[in-house]
Amino acid sequence: MERNPLRVSFAGLELENPTILASGVLGYSAESLDRVVRAGAGAVVTKSIGVEPRVGYVNPTLVQAEAGFLNAMGLPNPGIGVYVQEIGHCKTVLRAPLVVSVFGYSAQEYAGVAKKAASAGADAVELNVSCPHVRQTGAEIGQDPKILKEVVENVKAVIDVPLIVKLSPNVSDIALLGRAAVEAGADALTAVNTLKAVAIDVETTRPVLANVKGGLSGAAVKPVALRCVWDIFEELPDVPIIGCGGISSWSDAVEFFLAGASAVQIGSAVAFDEGIFNAVNRGVLSYLRRKHLGSVKELVGLAHRS
Ligand code: RRO
Numbered sequence: 277m278e279r280n281p282l283r284v285s286f287a288g289l290e291l292e293n294p295t296i297l298a299s300g301v302l303g304y305s306a307e308s309l310d311r312v313v314r315a316g317a318g319a320v321v322t323k324s325i326g327v328e329p330r331v332g333y334v335n336p337t338l339v340q341a342e343a344g345f346l347n348a349m350g351l352p353n354p355g356i357g358v359y360v361q362e363i364g365h366c367k368t369v370l371r372a373p374l375v376v377s378v379f380g381y382s383a384q385e386y387a388g389v390a391k392k393a394a395s396a397g398a399d400a401v402e403l404n405v406s407c408p409h410v411r412q413t414g415a416e417i418g419q420d421p422k423i424l425k426e427v428v429e430n431v432k433a434v435i436d437v438p439l440i441v442k443l444s445p446n447v448s449d450i451a452l453l454g455r456a457a458v459e460a461g462a463d464a465l466t467a468v469n470t471l472k473a474v475a476i477d478v479e480t481t482r483p484v485l486a487n488v489k490g491g492l493s494g495a496a497v498k499p500v501a502l503r504c505v506w507d508i509f510e511e512l513p514d515v516p517i518i519g520c521g522g523i524s525s526w527s528d529a530v531e532f533f534l535a536g537a538s539a540v541q542i543g544s545a546v547a548f549d550e551g552i553f554n555a556v557n558r559g560v561l562s563y564l565r566r567k568h569l570g571s572v573k574e575l576v577g578l579a580h581r582s
Contacts, residue, residue: 281564281571282557284318286516286538287438287463289373289400291318294529294560294572295553298520298543299324299377299402299442300349304359306366312546313372316553320370321541322359324377324404325393326413327385329355339475339484344494344522345544346475348409348487351379356389363396373399375440379413383423383430394435401435403427403462406444406469408491415469418444421456432461440518442466443504445497450504451511464516466541467504471497494544498522502535509536509577524552526559533575 282293297320302308309320332352339346353359366374376398380386390401405424407414417423424441432439441457443450445468454465470491475484483489501521508517516539519532524545532540545552560572569575 279570281569282318282561284539284572287400287440289319289438291373291539293318293553293557294533294539295556296375296518296539296541297321297546298541299404301543301546304354304362306362306369309366309374310369311550312553313370315550316557317372317542318539319373319375319399321375321402322377323353324351324379324407325353325356325359325389326351326379327356327389329353329358334486336485337487339490341473341475341492341494341496343496344492345547346473346485346490346492347470348485348490350487351407351410351413356392360392360396363393363398367397375400375402377402377404377442378431379404379407380427381412383427386427387430387434390431391434394437398437400438400440401431402440402442402466403431404442404469406442408444408446408470408472409487409489415444415446415472418453419447421453424453424456425460428457428460428462438463440464440466442469442520443508444469445500445504445521446472451507454508454512454515458512458515464518464538465508465512466518466520467508467537468497468501468521471500493521495522495524498528502531505532505535505537506580509580513577523556524548526556526563529556529560530563530575533572534577534579536577536580538573538576
């Protein structure tokens with residue numbers, strides 16, 4: 277049988293193709309995640325789940341920016357106690373790996389949620405240590421190598437599925453944080469979460485988002501995300517990186533592979549077209565054929581070689 281050139285394996289995960297639904301884009305339900313798998317995604321990441329249910333921020337929580345979106349949803353989620361049932365349902369429905377995104381307000385909370393998610397059947401856990409605008413979680417953890425290490429070590433000690441850490445671009449040296457996460461036990465790194473940003477309405481003279489600050493995603497952040505992947509690969513060439521930030525075409529995905537990513541997450545582009553996963557996969561496949569390459573892996577980090 278012919279080998280599938282799009283197949284990727286990293287950190288103990290096997291994906292039919294290198295496209296992954298990014299966290300936060302299509303929520304949690306098995307049905308909505310399954311739509312994306314049927315549209316060609318090689319894996320899916322849930323919206324971040326914490327210990328307790330959270331309603332999130334009041335509206336407006338989303339605004340279109342020049343080339344992307346600015347969001348401040350505020351971590352709305354049902355809490356892991358309820359969500360474990362849906363993880364079980366996902367496992368019976370989804371024909372692709374399920375990655376559960378986890379957040380907490382302490383290392384113990386992260387570990388508790390991650391353990392429950394893994395026991396319920398998550399194929400991997402992605403730690404959200406990078407939300408740019410929710411206090412006492414997210415970037416406050418991911419910007420400090422000492423706190424980050426504590427969180428990752430605590431989670432690593434209680435799960436036996438792959439541990440992915442999603443990093444923030446809102447730092448001066450992302451490779452340093454990546455190294456801290458890996459030294460503490462991360463099996464892979466996702467680069468990156470959204471960029472901290474503001475939008476102002478000139479008529480009301482007020483910030484558009486109820487929370488004032490939010491996270492910028494979409495095409496506007498692609499060069500920043502690509503640079504983050506580049507920096508991490510230079511520092512940690514053997515650690516799998518999942519690129520995330522503004523990917524909306526096969527050539528965007530190839531840029532991330534060349535910079536050092538083993539797979540890519542797609543978020544904002546899903547808002548315009550769920551068919552993006554198949555479109556990216558088709559384009560990457562024809563690029564591999566045109567370049568006489570046998571697999572995505574052969575592209576990973578190629579732009580670093582002199
Ligand atoms: O829920 C959010 O407002 C949110 C999260 Br948790 C995140 O990690 N990144 C983002 O842009 N928004």
